[in-house]
Amino acid sequence: MGAVLLDGIVGGLQLGLLAMGLSLLYGLGGILNLAHGAVAVTAAIVASLVVDGVGYPIGVAAVIGVGAAALLTLAMDRTVMQAVYKQEGEHRVLLSLLLSLGVAFLVDGLLEWRYPSGALSIRIGGGPVDVFGIGMRRGSLYAAAIALVALGGMIFFLRRTTLGRAVRSIIEDEQGARLVGIDPARVRTLIFVVSGALAGLVAMTNSMSAPVDVRSGFAFTINALIVTVVGGLGSASGALLAGLLLGIVNVLSAFYIGAYVTSIILLTAAAVTILVKPSGLLGRSR
Amino acid sequence: MTTTTTAPVELDATLGGSVPPWRAYLPVLLAALPLALLPLLFGDSRTYMGLATGLLVAAGYAAGFNVIFGMTGQLFLSIGALGGVGGYACAILADRIGLPVVAAILAGTLLASALGALFSWVSVRRSLDVIFTGIVTLTFSLGFENLLLGQRELTGGEDGMRVEAGQDLFIGELVPGYYAILVALIGFLVLFRFLERSHYGWAFRALKDDETTAELAGVDVARYRIHAGAIGSAMVGLTGALYALNEGRVTPTAFEFAGVDVSSLVILAFGGLGTLLAPVIGATFFALLEEFVLRDLGTLRIAVYGLILTALFLFFRDGITGLVGRLRGRNDHLGPNRPV
Numbered sequence: 001m002g003a004v005l006l007d008g009i010v011g012g013l014q015l016g017l018l019a020m021g022l023s024l025l026y027g028l029g030g031i032l033n034l035a036h037g038a039v040a041v042t043a044a045i046v047a048s049l050v051v052d053g054v055g056y057p058i059g060v061a062a063v064i065g066v067g068a069a070a071l072l073t074l075a076m077d078r079t080v081m082q083a084v085y086k087q088e089g090e091h092r093v094l095l096s097l098l099l100s101l102g103v104a105f106l107v108d109g110l111l112e113w114r115y116p117s118g119a120l121s122i123r124i125g126g127g128p129v130d131v132f133g134i135g136m137r138r139g140s141l142y143a144a145a146i147a148l149v150a151l152g153g154m155i156f157f158l159r160r161t162t163l164g165r166a167v168r169s170i171i172e173d174e175q176g177a178r179l180v181g182i183d184p185a186r187v188r189t190l191i192f193v194v195s196g197a198l199a200g201l202v203a204m205t206n207s208m209s210a211p212v213d214v215r216s217g218f219a220f221t222i223n224a225l226i227v228t229v230v231g232g233l234g235s236a237s238g239a240l241l242a243g244l245l246l247g248i249v250n251v252l253s254a255f256y257i258g259a260y261v262t263s264i265i266l267l268t269a270a271a272v273t274i275l276v277k278p279s280g281l282l283g284r285s286r
Numbered sequence: 287m288t289t290t291t292t293a294p295v296e297l298d299a300t301l302g303g304s305v306p307p308w309r310a311y312l313p314v315l316l317a318a319l320p321l322a323l324l325p326l327l328f329g330d331s332r333t334y335m336g337l338a339t340g341l342l343v344a345a346g347y348a349a350g351f352n353v354i355f356g357m358t359g360q361l362f363l364s365i366g367a368l369g370g371v372g373g374y375a376c377a378i379l380a381d382r383i384g385l386p387v388v389a390a391i392l393a394g395t396l397l398a399s400a401l402g403a404l405f406s407w408v409s410v411r412r413s414l415d416v417i418f419t420g421i422v423t424l425t426f427s428l429g430f431e432n433l434l435l436g437q438r439e440l441t442g443g444e445d446g447m448r449v450e451a452g453q454d455l456f457i458g459e460l461v462p463g464y465y466a467i468l469v470a471l472i473g474f475l476v477l478f479r480f481l482e483r484s485h486y487g488w489a490f491r492a493l494k495d496d497e498t499t500a501e502l503a504g505v506d507v508a509r510y511r512i513h514a515g516a517i518g519s520a521m522v523g524l525t526g527a528l529y530a531l532n533e534g535r536v537t538p539t540a541f542e543f544a545g546v547d548v549s550s551l552v553i554l555a556f557g558g559l560g561t562l563l564a565p566v567i568g569a570t571f572f573a574l575l576e577e578f579v580l581r582d583l584g585t586l587r588i589a590v591y592g593l594i595l596t597a598l599f600l601f602f603r604d605g606i607t608g609l610v611g612r613l614r615g616r617n618d619h620l621g622p623n624r625p626v
Binding site: 032080090094095097098099101104105109113116218225233262263267278 | 361411416420424426428432435437497543544551584585588589590592593595596597599
């Protein structure tokens, strides 16, 4: 039981990280990126190619993979998403869903076609480590540590730096932010790229316990979306809280019932949250 | 707000409040006629009849999606899964439980319809429903796929299961099965036009145009969205059930997201979202594309679908019909849609 819970927390930290970028991006630009999972998978495949093909050490390959994810989101922001930004309100959300879905299929399809058996799996050597009397795999501990550092970095960025405060001020009141000289479009581009890098990072940490292959994108996207909704759209700390909660729900249902029902249970959790508190756990009601 | 000035004009131009009923339903007849004649040309060819049946099934899914997304703007990303609910429910009820085929078809249709209504209901509870609809239905797609793979004894897992029920009936035969699905498709199109001409059409146009204005004008937006979700999902479920009986087999691949949902989106985007004949025009385009361009591409097809989807929604948001209208009319409309 304890081991299952710890696994859930490790998974939950990563879920929170995966959802955070998506959530901020929604708060900033009113857009949802359904290619989030495809971006994560791109990072994984690039990293695996660098390791196997070029022979760089895994650490370097991981950095290159994350960089590739960031570049892919930058490219999205500069090209297809420009049409989205011209729209307003509900039309903008809708067009962002449709276009990013197209991009997701394009990227997933290309990767699956070129590297049908492509997968990344980072093996961390050494035996289990004792945590509160429970033997934890080293891979999980590394993943948790990396996720914690990244989460801490994001929270520091949002709360303590000028740019981070600019991000939050736009989410709060875009018109007001404009008046004090903040350029929402540039901040949006930055957060888009950061969300891509975070997705890439989660692909790396995920591959420390189970392989991330070319077909993982769909599940990545859906998990991130559920966590985003439950945590509250636009709320970074909500994403973290919801990630932890759903991470634990995830492992518990997989442990007691079977892995195949976890997505149904997560869906129910998301539906109940929408019905009870439409703005999410920590989201502001609009 | 331009709502009040444009809506009546549009009504007269597209439907014609004064147009006699036979003229309003004429396009359905014109679209159905060539489809009804196809078996006379290809009746003995298994390949061509298979293709034509595939076209009808794709058009059937798209017709349901056209009610849900085209009419009320709810982006259901679970068309394949809802079709699968219809198909698998019909197969399991008829083969395992021994229900009469008609009852099994009805049950599959109603189950899909109830699920669609549920998704709409969950999403329309508050504002921001575009996102919630997308997320709830997308998650259901993944959940349904996992359920099919997990409940191996009931569904046959990834190999799927044989559907015996339709094999001794006309629905399981090549040409009669084709006509059975065609009749259903014609029914969908007639229902679509009927909805357009009823108070539903008025409410749908109002709420798609501007939700708040519609609400203020006394349109019960939530109720109309839920009805659209239920009606469209019933069409999708019925198509899935008929497909299952005709094909004699259901598999997760037949209802997968990357297949059905993407094709439905491409079909509607190409045919003109929310227009009567979009499912037929789009499905014909899609079938020709599949047969002559994409057949030998393997998994690269998914990438091509993604490219087509992106391009269609970037450049031709009102589909081919809209493009033709734009080329004939004002060319300056092309300007703002050009990529930067």
